[in-house]
Amino acid sequence: MDRASPSGPDLAEATGVSQATGVVGSGVPSGSPASDERLLIALLTAVNFTQMMDFVVMMPLGPQLMKVFAISATQFAVAVSAYTISAAVAAVGAALVIDRFERKQALLVVYAAFIVATLACAIAPDFHALVLARVAAGACGGLLGALVLAIVGDAVPWERRGAAMGTVMSAFALASIIGIPAGIWLAAWLGWHATFYAIAAISLAVLIVGWLRMPTMRGHQADGQRNPLATLRALLGVPSHWRVFAFTAALTFSGFMIIPFIATYLSCNVGVSDRELGLVYLCGGVCAVVTSPWIGRLADRHGKRLVFTCVAALAMAPTLALTHLPAMPLAAALVVTTAFIVVGSGRFVPATALMTAAVAAPLRGSFMSFNSAVQSAASGAAAMIAGLIISQVDPTAPLIGYGAVGWLSCLAAVAGILLVWTIAPQAQAHSTVPITRDGPASP
Secondary structure, X not given: OOOOOOOHHHHHHHOXXXXXXOEEOOOOOOOOOOHHHHHHHHHHHHHHHHHHHHHHOOOOOHHHHHHHOOOOHHHHHHHHHXXXXXXXXXXHHHHOOHHHOOHHHHHHHHHHHHHHHXXXXXXXXXXXXXXXXXXXXXXXXXXXXXXXHHHHHHHOOHHHHHHHHHHXXXXXXXXXXXXXXXXXHHHHHHOOHHHHHHHHHHHHHHHHHHHHHOOEOOHHHOOOOOOHHHHHHHHHOOHHHHHHHHHHHHHHHHHHOOHHHHHHHXXXXXXXXXXXXXXXXXXXXXXXXHHHHHHHHHHHHHOHHHXXXXXXXXXXXXXXXXXOOOOOOHHHHHHHHHHHHHHHHHOHHHHHHHHHOOOOHHHHHHHHHHHHXXXXXXXXXXXXXXXXXXXXXXXXOOOEOXXXXXXXXXXXXXXXXXXHOOOOOOHHHXXXXXXXXXXXXXX
């Protein structure tokens, strides 16, 4: 249970116990070493890293893609939104059936499809083909994100779930440290196609390891299988679920008003070169990979809602600073961008742990898939709205209107802070499900 005092608004967080067949206070089955849980978290982090890299790498590639395809900032926003909107649609459909499948098999099948979609991005001959490939990648990416979070919620007990989420969510920081700078440099030297080829190659290696080493998870199926209509009623008929969906939308909207245009703004307004953009994500990622697990431990100790509130409030300062940056030396800009990445990604750690506790294990995969759809829809809407607010004379001219986008982002963040205090984790949602080993399952 949370080590925070069991009183006040954190009472609901502090009263859960881990209970599932074969699991006593642990996310690993009785008699199994804790290394099984660590291995599972490592594999999920690797999956999350590759799908996160596939998504976020589009944004720093923005300046190059806009030049190569001769497209405007608004058209580029369409390419970004195509991924998120597709992820939303796919996640809604999957939410109705995802808990009918064993977790490992579902993850590996979707991951294999994700690799194919990423290869399609790499070979796209023009902008329209790239958008279509991003639609396919988005459908797979949205499902992967939901499955990863559902598995963490199933396997890791409440008292350690914040730290586990911090590790899995640090995939964004790892993508920033390794993936985005490498992707930018690969694109600068070999062309933007090379970035997607590299992501596909890494993902294939992770798929093989997952097929060989990932444990089987069927515990969430213990209560039998619901038909899709019953699943939909269970998802949408609970008021607390709607509060989580609203919270997710506010939090995501706040971030994705800003994120898709960071690279373009730094390049066109601040004077950061294409190759220097890699340092922006490298510095931010190095700090975030350290702070994300630390924020998770703080959330486990002091309460997830309280820690989220503090981090989300802190995030407003670098948000406004970033969206109003004038031309300045790279070192000064790095201070602002690093702070934005650290607190911007950090607020998702306690938030995601809370989301997994809002629903019991038998419905968790469907819930997280539907929540992923909300997140993707909010991401796409935020990028589109920001693209309509921002204007640019030509692909190399300064962006106009990014400051207004920053203020809207802060308003959404305030809404998220208010909504987080309406989320009360369910006691039964603190339980975990057994992890078993019965050989690899073919994707």
